[in-house]
Each structure stands twice: as C-alpha cells, then as structure tokens.
Amino acid sequence: MSFGRDSDPRFGSFVLRGDCPTCAGSLPVNGAVESVVCGACGESVSVPGRILRDLLDDFEAGWPRPPSAGMARVGAVQWRWTSRPLRAPVCPGCGEDVRVEGLAEGSVPCACGATLHVEPVPGPLQVDVPSAQWLFRLEEAPVAEGAPVAMGCPQCGANVILPGADERLARCGHCDAQVTVPEALWRALHPIRAAHPWTVRFEGPSRRTVEAQAADAARAEAEAADQARRVVEEAERARAVEAARVAAEAERVSAEAARAAEVTRLAAEAIRTRRIVVVGVVFCLLCVAFFVAVKG
Ligand SMILES: [Zn+2]
Ligand SMILES: [Zn+2]
Ligand SMILES: [Zn+2]
Numbered sequence: 257m258s259f260g261r262d263s264d265p266r267f268g269s270f271v272l273r274g275d276c277p278t279c280a281g282s283l284p285v286n287g288a289v290e291s292v293v294c295g296a297c298g299e300s301v302s303v304p305g306r307i308l309r310d311l312l313d314d315f316e317a318g319w320p321r322p323p324s325a326g327m328a329r330v331g332a333v334q335w336r337w338t339s340r341p342l343r344a345p346v347c348p349g350c351g352e353d354v355r356v357e358g359l360a361e362g363s364v365p366c367a368c369g370a371t372l373h374v375e376p377v378p379g380p381l382q383v384d385v386p387s388a389q390w391l392f393r394l395e396e397a398p399v400a401e402g403a404p405v406a407m408g409c410p411q412c413g414a415n416v417i418l419p420g421a422d423e424r425l426a427r428c429g430h431c432d433a434q435v436t437v438p439e440a441l442w443r444a445l446h447p448i449r450a451a452h453p454w455t456v457r458f459e460g461p462s463r464r465t466v467e468a469q470a471a472d473a474a475r476a477e478a479e480a481a482d483q484a485r486r487v488v489e490e491a492e493r494a495r496a497v498e499a500a501r502v503a504a505e506a507e508r509v510s511a512e513a514a515r516a517a518e519v520t521r522l523a524a525e526a527i528r529t530r531r532i533v534v535v536g537v538v539f540c541l542l543c544v545a546f547f548v549a550v551k552g
Pocket of ligand 2: 347348349350351352366367368369370
C-alpha cells in the first residue's frame, strides 16, 4: 500500500504502551489519555503529553513513510510505540476498515461486534499537532467504579469492605486483621487491559509543512527586501555619479572662464606696455628733436 505525499486526510494507526514503574507490568495506552492504571498493581501512571505529541508529530513528519516504531524514556517509565499509515480507520477488534459516516463524537459499531469510539483529538494535543483532528479507538467496557466491594475476612469471616478500587490491602473492621485482596478478586476488579491500536485522522497541512511554508514566505520576503535595497543603492550610486559629473563640468567651465579672464588680462597688459613704449619712443624722439634744435 503506498500513500501520496499530499494525501488529505491521512490516517495513522498507533499502538502505545509503557512499563509500569512499580511492577514492570505492561501499561497499554489505548487512545490519547492523560493517565493509565496498571492492571497488575493498580498504580496510576500519567502519560506525558510529550510522548503523544512526538508520536503524532513524528508520524506526520515522516508521511508518507512514517517511522514504524519508536521509544522514549520519560522519568521512570519507558514508552514504546508502533505506527503505520492507513487508508481509513481500522477496527481494533477485527482489523477491518470501518466506514465512518461524517465526523461526530459517538460510537460506530463494527460487524465483528466491537464498537469504535470516535472523538476529537484532545485540545492540548491538537495545539501541538494541529493536523491531528479525530481519534478512533476501541470502546472498552467501563470498569465498575464507586460501588463498594466486600469480601469475607479469611480470619474471622466478617465482611471486609475494600477501601478503594486501586488498593490491594484492606483491614478487617471486626478482627483488625490486615487482608490482601486475593488475586482472583483483584483480577476481576482490574482486568488486564490489552493494547489496542487506535487511529488518528490527520487533515490539512502538518505543523512542519506550515513551518516550511512560513520559512519559504519569509525567505521570499527577505529576497524582495534585498532586491528593493539593491534598486535604491543602484539609484543612489547613479545619482552620485551624475552629481560628480555635473561638479566636474562646472569646474571645467569655471577653469575655462578663469583662463579666458587671464588671456584678457594679459592682452590688456600688452596693450598698456605697448602704450608706454610708444609714449617713451615719442618722448625720446621729442628729446632728440629738442637737442638738435638747440645745437642748431
Ligand atoms: Zn504495576
Ligand atoms: Zn471489527
Ligand atoms: Zn476479620
């Protein structure tokens, strides 16, 4: 079965379990839940949001070939999961595709007798993985809670009321003996839950696609700004070149004018010099004429 990169919607099947930090028993996580109760020792173990987020996020990032398995330790608990892409939600009871008409919270029966529960992916998880929108999981029979459970005291035979569904030790109110809930009763109250695959329907661009698109847009914007900056710089450079040319031209014109003025000044000086020479020569001639006249 192959899947397109752009498939929309996309479906993923997940099996998630942890190891009980108290008894090392298996902790199946059959859906996006906040905590699970160990069927073996009654310990309530919270499911870190990070585990569910990474599970779905890695699936989306890897689409159309998401990682088939993964594991992570958070605190004292080792979590392991498998995932695989699907064409449609699958019945955890029989493994067949389940036809889901419309998307609304509720139950969808399968021909095999199992019931699939349809619910929106919890808000906080959807904030982290926005494309994860609907979750399909096996509807498990609810564990009887609240009703007091009594058993016979092995010492005196009086009725012992169990203090809580998750406590294995009780005290006989009649003879004060400490009573351990027998295995058979404990099992009946805490059936070992099997890990059932659950399906998530992903729709729309994944977080990483959105981030990649935003990065592309930012890059295009930066390129446009760069281009605009280059145009402004080019215009400034052209303006500076033109101003330098105009200044050089003005300098050339003024130098020419200065040269012309110098030529004019020299010409005037030459005329003055010529006048002085003419006057001198005329004076000399007059003097000579005077001497000649006196001698004669
Ligand atoms: Zn346990
Ligand atoms: Zn089925
Ligand atoms: Zn007793």
